[in-house]
Amino acid sequence: MGSKFNKELKTLVKDKVISPELADKIEQYYATKDIGTPNKLFMIFGIFGALLVGSGIILMLAHNWDDFSRVTKTILAFLPLLIGQFFAGFSILKNKNATWKEASGTFLFFAVGACIALISQIYNIPGDLGSYLLTWIVLCLPLVYLLRSNAVALLTVILSTYYAVEVGVWNYRSAQTPWLYVVFFLAIVPHYILLLKKKISSNTVTIFNWMLPTSIAIALAAFVGNNGNLGFVMYITLFGLLYNIGRLSVFKELRTLRNGYLIIGSLGTVWSLIIFTFRWFWDEYPKMFTYDIQELYIALVLFFITVAVFGYTFWKKGIKGINLFQAAFIIFWGVYFFLPGIEILPVVLMNMLVFALGISAIKIGADKFNFGILNYGLLIISILIICRFFDTGMSFVLRGILFVLVGTGFFVTNYIMLKRQQKIKKQLKDLQL
Amino acid sequence: MKAIHVFIGFILIALVQVFVPAQMIWQQEDVLKSGNVYRFKTMPIDPTDPFRGKYITLNYEMNSFAIADTSFVYGDKVRVYIDNDDKGFAKAVVLSKRPLEINKDYVVAKVTGNYKEVISFELPFDRFYMEESKAKDAEMAYTKINRDSLKENVYAEVYVKEGQSVLKDVIIDGIPIQEYVEE
Numbered sequence: 001m002g003s004k005f006n007k008e009l010k011t012l013v014k015d016k017v018i019s020p021e022l023a024d025k026i027e028q029y030y031a032t033k034d035i036g037t038p039n040k041l042f043m044i045f046g047i048f049g050a051l052l053v054g055s056g057i058i059l060m061l062a063h064n065w066d067d068f069s070r071v072t073k074t075i076l077a078f079l080p081l082l083i084g085q086f087f088a089g090f091s092i093l094k095n096k097n098a099t100w101k102e103a104s105g106t107f108l109f110f111a112v113g114a115c116i117a118l119i120s121q122i123y124n125i126p127g128d129l130g131s132y133l134l135t136w137i138v139l140c141l142p143l144v145y146l147l148r149s150n151a152v153a154l155l156t157v158i159l160s161t162y163y164a165v166e167v168g169v170w171n172y173r174s175a176q177t178p179w180l181y182v183v184f185f186l187a188i189v190p191h192y193i194l195l196l197k198k199k200i201s202s203n204t205v206t207i208f209n210w211m212l213p214t215s216i217a218i219a220l221a222a223f224v225g226n227n228g229n230l231g232f233v234m235y236i237t238l239f240g241l242l243y244n245i246g247r248l249s250v251f252k253e254l255r256t257l258r259n260g261y262l263i264i265g266s267l268g269t270v271w272s273l274i275i276f277t278f279r280w281f282w283d284e285y286p287k288m289f290t291y292d293i294q295e296l297y298i299a300l301v302l303f304f305i306t307v308a309v310f311g312y313t314f315w316k317k318g319i320k321g322i323n324l325f326q327a328a329f330i331i332f333w334g335v336y337f338f339l340p341g342i343e344i345l346p347v348v349l350m351n352m353l354v355f356a357l358g359i360s361a362i363k364i365g366a367d368k369f370n371f372g373i374l375n376y377g378l379l380i381i382s383i384l385i386i387c388r389f390f391d392t393g394m395s396f397v398l399r400g401i402l403f404v405l406v407g408t409g410f411f412v413t414n415y416i417m418l419k420r421q422q423k424i425k426k427q428l429k430d431l432q433l
Numbered sequence: 434m435k436a437i438h439v440f441i442g443f444i445l446i447a448l449v450q451v452f453v454p455a456q457m458i459w460q461q462e463d464v465l466k467s468g469n470v471y472r473f474k475t476m477p478i479d480p481t482d483p484f485r486g487k488y489i490t491l492n493y494e495m496n497s498f499a500i501a502d503t504s505f506v507y508g509d510k511v512r513v514y515i516d517n518d519d520k521g522f523a524k525a526v527v528l529s530k531r532p533l534e535i536n537k538d539y540v541v542a543k544v545t546g547n548y549k550e551v552i553s554f555e556l557p558f559d560r561f562y563m564e565e566s567k568a569k570d571a572e573m574a575y576t577k578i579n580r581d582s583l584k585e586n587v588y589a590e591v592y593v594k595e596g597q598s599v600l601k602d603v604i605i606d607g608i609p610i611q612e613y614v615e616e
Contacts (some may be wrong), residue, residue: 064487066564066611074458078451085447092440112450119454121562123461124488124600139453142446146439 005030046103047151054080054110061118070122077118084108088147098148105149112139130178133163137184144191150204153191154211160184161215168222177294178222185216196250201258209251210260213242217264223298229284230295232272233336237299239268240329241306247313247326256372269328270357270380274387276332276350303333324360328353354384362413369421374413382406461599468594469538471515471523473556475589475603487568488560489610491589491603497553498528505530505552509544512596513554522588528552538593558591558600563611570614574605 009023018026057080068076087104090096113136119125120132137159144153164181192208199205220238224231243265245251251259275281310326331353335346358380365374385402474494498513505511511528514537518524526537542554563571575587590602603610 062487062565064562064564066567077454081450081454085450089440089443089447092436092443095436108450115450115454116457119457121488123458124558124561125457125461126557126560126600135453139446139450142442146443146446 043099043102046099047106050103050106051110051151054107054114058110058114058117061114061121064121073118073122077115077122080111081108081115084111088143092146101147102149102151105143105147105152106155108143109140109152109155112136128166130163130167133159133166134180137163141184141187144188148191150191150195150208153188154207156184157188157211157215161219164219164222168219177225178219181219181222185212185219188212200250201254206258206260209254209258210264213245213260213264217242217268223294225294230293230299232275233333234295234299234302236269236272236332237302237306237329239265239272240326241265241302241309243269243325244306244309244313247323248309249316256370266325266361266376269325270354273328273332273350273354273357274383276336277347277354277384277387279344279347282346303329323364324357328357351384351388355381358384366413366417369417369424371414371417374417375410378406378410378413381409460597464592464594464597464599465601468592468597468599470601471517471538471591471593472521472588472604473523473591475587487565488562489568489571489603491559491561491600493556493559493589495523495525496555497551498525499551500528501550502552503547505544505547507544507546511542511544511552511554512539513542513556514539515593523591528554539596540591540593540598541596556598558589558598561589561600561603561610567611567614571603571610574610574614 006027009018009026012018013020013023061076065073084104084107088101088108091100091104116132116135116139120127137156140152141156143149144156160181163184164178167176167178192212195205195208216238217235220234221231224234242261246259246262246265251261256262306329310322310330313326314322332350335349335353339346339349358377361377361380362374363377365371365377385406389399473491475491505528509530511530512532513528514526514533514535515523516526516537527533527535540556540558542556544552544554546553586604586606588604589600590604592599592601605613
C-alpha cells in the first residue's frame with residue numbers, strides 16, 4: 001500500500017470526513033489484503049528481465065560465431081532452452097506465484113526461438129523468416145495455457161502479427177495468405193476471455209484491449225491481395241466489428257482510454273470513410289465485379305460476424321442503446337454494393353454519413369459531459385470540410401466563412417458544456433451543504 | 434492434482450520443444466553423413482535476418498532448365514535431378530513434378546518462371562550463415578574474384594540424399610569462404 005494512500009487517509013481524518021477508527025480499519029484491511037498476492041512491480045521487473053536476457057541471447061547467437069565447433073554450437077543452442085524449461089517446470093510443479101511463471105515463461109519463449117535459430121545457422125537450413133516464426137509460435141503457444149502467462153500470450157500475439165505481415169505483405173515475391181494467423185489468434189482468445197472475467201479493470205487487460213485490435217488491424221493487410229478496393233471494404237467492416245466489440249456490455253465499466261476496441265474502431269471507421277468521400281475514389285470503382293475472389297469472401301465473413309455482434313447489442317439494448325458508429329459499416333455496405341453506378345449519389349451519401357458521425361460524436365460527448373468525445377466530433381466535421389476544399393471549386397470567401405464558422409463552433413460548444421458542467425457541480429455542492 | 438496435470442502437459446511440450454530442434458539436427462546430420470556431395474556454382478550477396486543474423490544469399494548458376502512444358506507454373510515444387518558435368522560441377526539432368534525411376538540424386542526446387550520454353554527455378558539451399566563481420570567481406574571477395582574472371586572458382590558444397598539437401602560450405606578459390614575472408 002502506497003504512502004500516498006496513507007496521506008489521503010490522514011487528510012480525510014483531519015477534515016472529519018471519516019473517524020480515526022475507520023481510518024485504522026481501512027489501513028488494516030489493505031495491509032492484510034495484499035498478503036499472498038505477488039508484488040506487481042516485482043512481476044514487471046521479472047518479465048522485463050527475462051525479456052531482455054532472452055532477446056540478448058538471441059542477438060548474441062545471431063553473431064554466428066565461426067570459431068565454435070558444431071558440437072559447441074549445438075550445446076549452446078540447447079543450454080538456454082533447458083534452463084528455461086527447468087525453471088518453467090519448477091514453477092508449475094511447486095505451484096509458484098505468477099511472477100515465477102511469467103518470468104520463466106518469457107525466458108523459455110526466447111530460448112525456444114534462440115535454439116531453432118542457432119540450428120538453422122549451424123546447418124544453413126533453408127526456409128525464410130516466415131517458416132521460422134511459424135515453428136517458433138507453434139512450439140510456444142501451449143505455454144500460454146500451461147503457465148497461464150500473460151507475457152507469453154502477448155509475445156505470441158506480437159509474433160503472430162509479425163508472421164502474418166512477413167508472409168502476406170513483405171514477402172512480395174511469393175505473397176501468400178497467412179491463414180495460420182487466424183488459428184493463432186483464436187488460440188489466444190480463450191485465455192483473454194478468462195482474463196476479462198477475472199480482472200476486467202486491471203492494466204493487463206488494458207494492454208490486451210489495445211494489443212488484440214491493433215494486431216488484427218495490422219494483420220488484415222496480409223489478407224488483402226490484388227483487389228485493393230475490396231481491401232477498404234474489409235477494413236471498414238473490421239473497424240465496425242472492433243467498435244461493436246468495444247460497445248459490448250463487458251466493457252461498459254471501462255474508461256474509454258482503456259478500451260482499445262472502441263478507439264481503434266472509431267478512428268478507423270472515420271478515417272476509411274473519409275477516403276470514400278472523395279470523388280476520385282468512386283471513379284476507380286471496378287466496372288465489373290468478379291465474385292470468386294478471396295477478398296470478397298473475407299469481407300463477407302467479417303460482415304456476418306459484425307452483424308451478429310451488432311444484432312446482439314441491438315437485441316439487448318434496443319434502438320436507444322445503439323449509436324451511428326456501430327451501424328456505419330452497414331450503411332457503407334449498402335452504398336458500396338447497391339448504389340455505386342448512380343453518378344454522384346454515393347459520394348454525397350458518404351459525405352452525409354461522415355457528417356452525421358461527427359454530429360453523433362458531439363451528441364455523445366455532450367450527453368456524457370466528455371470534452372474529448374465532443375471535440376472528436378468537431379474534429380471529424382472539420383476534417384470533412386478541409387477535405388472538401390481539395391475537390392470542389394468553392395470560392396475563397398466561402399471557404400473562409402466555413403472555417404470561421406467551424407472555429408466558432410469549437411468555442412461555442414466547449415463553452416456551453418463548460419458552463420453546464422459548472423452549473424451541475426454547483427448544484428451538487430448546494431445539495432451537500 | 435491439478436498442478437501435476439499441468440506439469441505433465443508441460444513436460445510433453447518441453448519434450449516437443451527439444452524434439453523439434455533435435456530432429457532438425459538429426460535430419461541434417463544424416464544427409465551430411467550419408468549423402469552425396471555436389472558442387473553448385475554460385476554468387477554470394479549479403480542480407481540480414483533479424484533473429485538468425487547475417488547470412489549470404491547464394492544465387493546459383495544452375496537456375497533454369499529448357500523444357501517445353503506449360504504445366505510448370507510459378508510456385509510449383511519440382512524435383513531437379515542432378516549429375517556432375519565433366520568439370521565436376523552439378524548440372525540439371527531433368528525436371529519433374531513426380532518421382533522418376535532413374536538412378537540420380539535430386540533436389541527440390543521452386544519454379545520461379547516459365548518463359549519461352551525455359552523454366553527457371555530457385556534451389557532451396559540459398560542461405561549460408563556467416564559471422565556478422567564477415568558476410569559483407571564475403572560479398573566483396575566474390576566481386577573481386579568475379580572481376581578477375583575466376584568465377585569458376587566459387588561454388589557451394591551441398592550434400593544430397595533422397596531429396597534432402599544440406600549446404601555444408603561455400604568455397605572460393607579452393608578454400609572455405611570464412612578462411613578466404615580472413616586472409
